[in-house]
Amino acid sequence: MAEPVLKAENVTKYFDIGGGLFKKADKVHAVENVSFSLYDGETLGIVGESGSGKSTLARVILGLVPITSGKVFYNGNDITGIKGPNAKYLRQELQMVFQDPYASLNPRLKIGNAIMEPMLVNKVVQTKEDAKKRTLELLELVGLHAQAADRFPHEFSGGQRQRVGIARALAMNPKILICDESVSALDVSVQAQILNLFNKLKKQLKLTYMFIGHDLSVVKYISDRILVMYLGEVIEMAETEELFSHTLHPYTKALISAIPLPTTEKQDDRILLEGDIPSTVNPPSGCRFCMRCFMAKEKCRHEHPKLEEIRPGHFVSCHYWNELEGGAEID
Template identity: 60%
Template sequence: MTTEERVPVLRVEHLTKLFPVKKTKLRERQKYVHAVEDVSFEVYEGETLGIVGESGSGKSTLARTILALTKPTGGKVFFQGQEITGFHCRNRKQLRSQLQMIFQDPYASLNPKMKVGPAIAEPMLAHGLAKNQEEAKKNVEELLRTIGLQPEVYDRYPHEFSGGQRQRIGIARALATQPQLLFCDESVSALDVSVQAQILNLFNTLKKQRDLTYIFIGHDLAVVRYISDRILVMYLGKVMEIVPYDQLMSPHSHPYTQALISAVPEPTTAPRKDRILLTGDVPSPVDPPKGCRFCQRCFKAQPVCFQQEPEMIQVGPDHYVRCHFAKEVAQP
């Protein structure tokens, strides 16, 4: 079944987030940071959509805007067919239980003065998923077993745990409200490689056990590809490509995606011969390029790339690329 035949859990339409830049002169024209611009995509039940890109590409801002942690400048967000962009604050509480985020830093995302058991129980009680403290504690202990910790840690403080254990606690806290969609914002980037593998395997296990849907954000393409069904590639606030994981190595891929793929290390000490080294710096999000966002660093750029912004073009099943030459590449 293709994505066109399925009903999306989450649908984002032309979402934009601009941050105003503080003026330094009285008559200076107002400038904006183009953090997220005209982003559209869909997420389907039971899948993991990976969002990948360099630091500053707008990945985290996109997630925070969808979750209404920051107010969008434009566009719409639909969850289960209902628009939630302008959700009334009274209904926001119900929405929070269905959409949860696991943050990047396991050391900063937990209250150091609160024991981990009550921290996980708190959202259960707030959303009415436990009748009292006793029931909440029982549910928390079961959650702790699920994420690979012993129930005895209920009365311990965050500083008594390692980074990997703290991230497991963060996962348990997110699962406490029985969400349908989990946002994982660089959730393994602060962990050791061996611990990363454990947390990624835990995500996959929980996905099967609880019928979860993920949006997994990361800058490491190898990690994102490992866990994702489809991958959305961002650059300077724009979506460059949306591709199923098994088509990621396709010759139809966007030049930026090809550069990211070439940067993934191989299990050998020899340097990669196909490594694509991008020249120049990432342009300022305050003054993005007129044409394609990637034109100033693209190794395939032509004059049209500097003058006209390309549209998203379908080059395969569920595979979309924002490139002027995508049609030419897709032709046999």
């Protein structure tokens, strides 16, 4: 099997807090012992509710947030906490498309200048004329007219601004694009357009994606494999079709049941999770999902389940995965 282009080993990120209701030693367990491999040309979807640690994981991998422990490798090289000239090179290879396209753009900077700026600063092009030419090519590539270069961010719709964000990320000629909730703020019809654009660019530019989202139906559409996170941990990971046909974790089952279906009939098989998400400052000592799980037993409250490979490429962290419909079918 080919070597992964990006690899995370036991990546952990804690945020220190103190004051108010919290003790000085308290920490937010944002990401804990997350490991995965990303292979050249694939799209790895990362899904979970708000607060599951998806965006923090992306920022740790990119070095935007310092890591607490663990390792990150790119093309076999350790890039954990990388600094200096090598970090500059890495910024070109790994780029990010942010959730809010308006917040990620300078409102006082015209779109053309916003796209040209990283190219000129990082010397991706030799002259300003080359940067202008490349900017017009990128605007056309993401489906915008050349006239857009002379307009400000507030003159665009949300979908158009997201296209600008994609063009700016592509200006650095990256190998990996990390998309952090890149369509969640858009209308459904616009979401479909942006997802199709991502798929088109993947083939045309031979890109590799990490696609973060909370809508499993959207993540399913674009991903080759899916990693499910809950309260900072990976609880299930498998190829997309495998995950849907043999769901092994009750949380993943609940997410799948929440996908809207094109019918007017009442859907009695919905799984409604009860209770609130536990605090990330003081997560449960056993299974982190046990307080909301419809399958939880006494063992779940005291013993933390390990992430195990149940069948080739399919990992799950659950004591009773074989009791879930779909899991019982596995020999």
